[in-house]
Amino acid sequence: MDISIGELSRRAGVKVPTIRYYEQVGLMPLPSRSEAQQRRYGEPEVARLNFIRHARELGFEMDAIRELLALSSDPERPCGDVDRIARRHMAEVEKRIRKLTALRGELRRMIGECGQGRVGECRVIQTLADPSHDHGRLADH
Amino acid sequence: MDISIGELSRRAGVKVPTIRYYEQVGLMPLPSRSEAQQRRYGEPEVARLNFIRHARELGFEMDAIRELLALSSDPERPCGDVDRIARRHMAEVEKRIRKLTALRGELRRMIGECGQGRVGECRVIQTLADPSHDHGRLADH
DNA sequence: TCTACGGCCTCTAGCGACTAGAGGGGCAAG
DNA sequence: CTTGCCCCTCTAGTCGCTAGAGGCCGTAGA
Structure with missing residues (x-):
């Protein structure tokens, strides 16, 4: 003590x-x-x-x-409530993993397409500037 | 306009x-x-x-x-700087994915061990109460 | 005796990226 | 004339801390 x-x-x-x-x-x-x-x-x-x-x-x-x-x-x-809280949290974690994995895929693709030329032709910039994409609500990390 | x-x-x-x-x-x-x-x-x-x-x-x-x-x-x-920023970010995303995947593993194990009995024997509570674990610095999500 | 050190105290403000709310103006339709 | 909608500014709240200012207390060394 x-x-x-x-x-x-x-x-x-x-x-x-x-x-x-x-x-x-x-x-x-x-x-x-x-x-x-x-x-x-x-x-x-x-x-x-x-x-x-x-x-x-x-x-x-x-x-x-x-x-x-x-x-x-x-x-x-009884520990049902405890279990419920833990499962709810795990569902949240899994959601974030899915989201981040999707992001990683898109980043990978974007970076792979960059030909190391000039910014004017850079696929990274072009991809970011393209308004047609929509990934739903802004990311929560 | x-x-x-x-x-x-x-x-x-x-x-x-x-x-x-x-x-x-x-x-x-x-x-x-x-x-x-x-x-x-x-x-x-x-x-x-x-x-x-x-x-x-x-x-x-x-x-x-x-x-x-x-x-x-x-x-x-030249778009080397752009590429560098994108790669740095992707490394961050991958780090977060690794961290969250590790968390998911531990949560899964913890939840799997819960026998749905009473809180007194609940593995979820016991795991959380066990001070011997150390996951390094507190999580950044 | 002076002073430096370390640990403790309280209180306030800052981080990132917004979001919510108060309180108000102006303009067109019903 | 009132209702509704859009716009304005400014302030404070979110989450989980972290950093800093400014100060107290007790001990140990010069």
Whole structure:
């Protein structure tokens, strides 16, 4: 117990300002304070912050992490909700992969057609200037 | 000629506030104005905005688009720079695809292990709580 | 004793690429 | 005369942080 924010940072692999930010947005609880008003944490906070970091690394959004944290606090609850959140996120990831793969294809084609001549005949520029393409809404990466 | 911002928006497939934003950040030029101070555009602006939209759909960042626009204005220049920008961008896209594919793999494994029991035994929660994983820096999508 | 260092504190602003909203003007049709 | 539509400017919000200013506190070395 009685861990400073710096040590929590080292133990969970999350930067100090990020921890304070998580506190601000309610992902981390308001910690107790030392006499000099410094934050003090314990093992539960280390675990919680590790959970958050790992979920962020897997690309879960903060709202989803909030849900997952709430769900994980009740071990008796059936884990259908957890599963649903994870599947929803995976569907998002797969969508982004499809989108990026399509982009890569078009970029590859475009670059392959560039004959290294002058900009006036450059296929890259011409492709970009051609208004007939439409890839639906602007990309979300 | 003498196209309103609304018609430019329709012709290029870019929302009106976005056009004004592009003007603000210097991607689109300051247009001439009607007597009532409304923006008036011509064909060159339609082409330029289409170029921008298409490049954005391909995921180019605004700085890269600025460069591409500058390069495309000189047809005599050899297009090595254009090619370099496009290749750099494609390398970025490929990096993101690799990252997301790795994430998908881990999500799939995690979800596959969930026995649909209670949260207490849920593999999804356990995997997230396990601090031993480290995927390097937090994901950039 | 002075001073440098490191860690902690709060608060504010910035990133990219928009999007949303407030609050208003002007013009044509019904 | 009112309704609706298009246009204007300006400000603030999105997401998940990150960077910086400015300051406190305690210790260790010269």
